[in-house]
Amino acid sequence: MAWMVIRVRGSIHARHDIVQTLDQLHLTRPNHATVVREAGEMRGMLTKVQGYVTWGEAEPETLSLLLKERGVSVTGERLTDDTARTVARVKDFNDLTRQILAEGLSRTPGVRPLFRLRAPKGGWRSTKKPFALGGALGYRGRAVNDLARRMM
16 A cells, blocks of 8 residues: 655744655645655654644545646656556556555656645645644545545
8 A cells, every 4th residue: 555645834944854854755845745655664754744744545546536637747747648658667547556556656657756736625624733633734544535636
């Protein structure tokens, strides 16, 4: 499986190590999303920046929709059904989704590891509280898929 990570807050007054971790996750601005593989080192990075991001388990349907709507190739072109087939070693969105779930987006050839999203329809919940307390930050499980669909 893979985790979808969405940046909620900006980096004003953030510590230098948190800004570096966000850059390593390819999350440079608020409302940007990325997909990372589930691993111990990724969990450590996410817990370090949990005051700035939200994350959860990505579903294949959401990933394929995200690639269609907001996917960009390395050359800067939008990913459509036609251009997705020309990406190296990728036949269709289902293959790309399986590859992303297996390896994470940063290791998938030909696809940028960043999705630029809009602010969610209906707005953010509190951007200062964790998800468990009625906010928007931290781990949210499969509910991140609903948030990503609201942001496309």
